[in-house]
Amino acid sequence: MNTSAIVRDQVLSALPQAQRERLAYIDFRLYFLGELRRADVADRFGTGPAAATRDIAQYRDIASENLELDNSDKAYRPTEEFVPLFDHAPQRVLTALSSGFGEGIGEELGSMVRCEFPIELTTPQMSTLAPITRAIHRGKALRTTYTSIESGCTEREIVPIALVNNGSRWHVRAYDRRRNGFRDFVLTRVETPVLLENSPILEKEKVDQDVQWNRIIELELVPHPRHPRHEVVMMDYGMPDGVLRVKVRAANAGYLLRRWTIDCSPDHRLEGIEFALWLRDPLSLYGASSAHLAPGYVDPKSDAKITSITAM
Structure with missing residues (x-):
């Protein structure tokens, strides 16, 4: 890493997290979309035009050789010497390009470039997913009805430890109190999960006891x-x-x-x-x-x- 790059990293690391996020977004648009307007920053972060102007000016102070103003349409373009200021993780980049950048509500976000996905044939109900993720986050057990090929519809008490996407469907890794071991439960087969607030978690039910997971x-x-x-x-x-x-x-x-x-x-x-x-x-x-x-x-x-x- 050359001296200028080291200085840049030091300058960026000294900035507040919110400021770095705005600069990373500027960097992203220049790198992957080839253009940046003041409104892009203002709309993304809900700031006024003056604040967006200051963010772009700060980016130029740090990496003036990365962008130039195209007066024909008042947009900034990456220069031929452009070198990204941030390490953009491939999976996050592809997610942003295909599904929108950052968090949104409902169906507000769309793809940033034309993109096509494989059709999803199975997705979990949000009313099922929410109690499961709460249980994982808080370290709680659940009572639920589960339908399996082997046993049909049964009532289970499980202690969820993680969500897993196997490429075609989602499941939850959990300790199964009925079978006394860790199992995978397909989310679409889980019904009416209820958080058990007062059910203590035993040592054997904790994530560090799942040998196959660890x-x-x-x-x-x-x-x-x-x-x-x-x-x-x-x-x-x-x-x-x-x-x-x-x-x-x-x-x-x-x-x-x-x-x-x-x-x-x-x-x-x-x-x-x-x-x-x-x-x-x-x-x-x-x-x-x-x-x-x-x-x-x-x-x-x-x-x-x-x-x-x-x-x-």
Whole structure:
């Protein structure tokens, strides 16, 4: 990092959080949309035109070479020498571009550029989600009705510890008092959850007791030996050295491997262009309760039985 960059970082770190957020938004619009107007800042943060002018002036004081005024339409444009002041996390950038920047009410926010999503076939009810997230945040138990394939409709007491999106649906990781263990509950199958304010949480029900949740596995993924274009796979997954290393919770490893259609067979026997990646060491999944979800996975112990992690 050069001296000017160090000075910039020192100046930015000394500013109040609210000021940094406004400067980050200016940086974002210049970088990803290629234009900035005073009204953009004023509308986003609910400030007046004079305050927006001061924010832009402060950005120019810190990085004058990053923007120039286009007098034809009174908009600032990024210069050819533009270097972003902030590290913009890819996931947040894509979320902002596709769903709007910041928090909004109802349907006010729209995409910042034309964007298309896969159709969501299943989403949880907000009246179900809210008690669950309150329970996670406050460390409380819930009483709920849950419908599973195995047991049908039953009443459960659960202690939620986290929400998980497996790529196709949401579930809640929770301690199940009925089965005395941690399980995954599909949110769309949860009905009428009620917070149990006066139900004490036992030590065994706390998140630090969930071995599968706390165990982190490192997976080494490589281009599938049967794939016709290894160089394309390496480009798609950003793996210049030919290996993609991913760290994932044991409780969620099977979900990830299934979502991305990764061949986990010991002899990479699965065929089809959809199998772009192969798990180089299938033994890395050993002991993970979600391993049975991984395409092609074979339990190295022939007599081992892997218990389903979904509350069936």
